[in-house]
Amino acid sequence: MDITFIGAARTVTGSLHLIEYNDKKILLECGMYQGHREEAERINQTFPFKPKDIKAVILSHAHIDHSGNLPNLVKRGFNGPIFCTPATKDIASLLLLDSAKIQEYDIKHLNKRLREKGLPQKEPLYEVEDAEHTLKYFSPKQYRDPFEPIPGLTITLYDAGHILGSSIILLETEETRLLFSGDLGRKSMPIIKDPTVLKDIDYLILESTYGGRDHKTFAGMIDECRQIINEGKRKRSKIIIPAFAVERTQLLVTMLKTLYDDGTLKDMPVYVDSPLASDVTEVFRDHPECFDKETYQIFAKGDPFNFPGLHYVADSEESKALNSQAGPMVIMSASGMCEGGRVVHHLIHCIENENNIIVITGFQARGTLGRKILEGADKVYIFNDGFKVRAKVYFMGGLSAHADGNDLVEYVQKTQTGKLKKVFLIHGDIEEAFALQNRLQNTLHIDTDIPQSMTTVSV
Ligand SMILES: [Zn+2]
Numbered sequence: 001m002d003i004t005f006i007g008a009a010r011t012v013t014g015s016l017h018l019i020e021y022n023d024k025k026i027l028l029e030c031g032m033y034q035g036h037r038e039e040a041e042r043i044n045q046t047f048p049f050k051p052k053d054i055k056a057v058i059l060s061h062a063h064i065d066h067s068g069n070l071p072n073l074v075k076r077g078f079n080g081p082i083f084c085t086p087a088t089k090d091i092a093s094l095l096l097l098d099s100a101k102i103q104e105y106d107i108k109h110l111n112k113r114l115r116e117k118g119l120p121q122k123e124p125l126y127e128v129e130d131a132e133h134t135l136k137y138f139s140p141k142q143y144r145d146p147f148e149p150i151p152g153l154t155i156t157l158y159d160a161g162h163i164l165g166s167s168i169i170l171l172e173t174e175e176t177r178l179l180f181s182g183d184l185g186r187k188s189m190p191i192i193k194d195p196t197v198l199k200d201i202d203y204l205i206l207e208s209t210y211g212g213r214d215h216k217t218f219a220g221m222i223d224e225c226r227q228i229i230n231e232g233k234r235k236r237s238k239i240i241i242p243a244f245a246v247e248r249t250q251l252l253v254t255m256l257k258t259l260y261d262d263g264t265l266k267d268m269p270v271y272v273d274s275p276l277a278s279d280v281t282e283v284f285r286d287h288p289e290c291f292d293k294e295t296y297q298i299f300a301k302g303d304p305f306n307f308p309g310l311h312y313v314a315d316s317e318e319s320k321a322l323n324s325q326a327g328p329m330v331i332m333s334a335s336g337m338c339e340g341g342r343v344v345h346h347l348i349h350c351i352e353n354e355n356n357i358i359v360i361t362g363f364q365a366r367g368t369l370g371r372k373i374l375e376g377a378d379k380v381y382i383f384n385d386g387f388k389v390r391a392k393v394y395f396m397g398g399l400s401a402h403a404d405g406n407d408l409v410e411y412v413q414k415t416q417t418g419k420l421k422k423v424f425l426i427h428g429d430i431e432e433a434f435a436l437q438n439r440l441q442n443t444l445h446i447d448t449d450i451p452q453s454m455t456t457v458s459v
């Protein structure tokens with residue numbers, strides 16, 4: 001079996017790997033590279049293979065950096081099955097349509113600027129129609145249900161514990177057991193099951209997003225959240241929580257449900273103001289088979305994603321009406337890095353008032369508005385207008401959906417049965433991957449490689 005690492009090699013985004021076996025080709029993922037426009041355009045537009053030669057795609061989970069270039073692959077001739085879990089199919093359906101809409105919108109604005117400068121017009125990577133067409137190729141497979149996308153190569157999906165429907169992918173031939181981690185989650189996080197540990201692996205392709213860092217534990221997060229809510233009550237704050245639409249919003253809702261049940265949230269309404277997050281929450285309700293025992297038990301009695309005082313905001317009129325409403329209240333909204341979506345409007349209205357609170361709940365990429373707020377900027381620019389940051393800013397660092405350095409080392413250790421020949425680190429910036437490589441080589445004595453893009457290895 002040959003593996004060519006193409007995307008998410010020495011970087012976190014654009015996951016894409018080519019597997020060749022008996023002259024047949026399949027892909028592990030087809031993610032979108034997210035970054036500066038021209039670079040992203042160049043990387044996403046060109047595939048170093050013929051899309052129509054690919055027999056199948058195996059998708060670990062729905063996040064756009066893993067699934068987001070599928071419509072482009074189909075547009076360029078791929079017409080095989082896209083295998084993933086049923087929950088991944090349902091979330092990817094929402095995310096791919098959303099992504100297509102964003103690209104249509106972006107290209108319209110870019111083309112307007114290009115026209116004004118007399119420059120040639122550009123095409124979007126794909127449009128809504130392409131995304132809709134792509135959904136027809138999705139072929140759901142349950143966890144632990146082996147299938148053979150090409151003769152002699154068996155694939156089985158197991159829980160990755162990262163987001164709903166996420167899987168680690170086991171590839172087996174007569175000679176080799178290769179495990180692809182996708183994005184690996186953390187143990188003991190609410191809602192979904194823990195990552196599955198598999199033994200007797202020959203080769204492991206492992207993500208390294210946080211290879212050199214450790215997260216706060218989740219255990220203290222409910223208390224941190226309770227303190228913030230109580231402060232908000234005293235100051236009659238609007239508490240703005242930018243949150244990713246997938247997993248983070250649902251996780252926060254279950255945490256706030258706990259705080260409703262213990263009386264902390266009494267008389268304080270909570271608004272989930274993101275149509276995408278509301279739709280994704282609906283998908284969560286459709287897939288209790290992905291829940292851990294605790295969430296499943298709550299689900300058996302009622303809705304884990306609802307409590308009195310929680311409102312899923314539907315239309316933009318209702319969203320705008322929140323601006324004139326007095327606090328205290330909690331508004332959870334996307335995008336998670338404050339780069340777009342309704343959260344931006346809530347920030348415009350709330351950021352200059354010292355009684356308000358902004359709670360950052362996840363990773364903020366360099367250059368994003370969320371990162372500037374998190375790093376304590378006095379003034380930020382939103383739609384070209386300057387705003388003084390007077391609201392109090394908190395960071396809840398224990399909510400990450402990714403394994404940290406310790407988790408990754410522990411995972412390899414558990415997988416290791418003396419058989420493991422090599423670990424390939426992907427999906428991490430080089431300094432994170434180096435840190436993890438050092439730990440794996442020095443403490444576990446495992447041969448560890450950080451392949452560059454377009455490296456091919458035979459296993
Ligand atoms: Zn992910």
Ligand SMILES: [Zn+2]
Nearest residue numbers: 063065066183
């Ligand atoms: Zn990822």
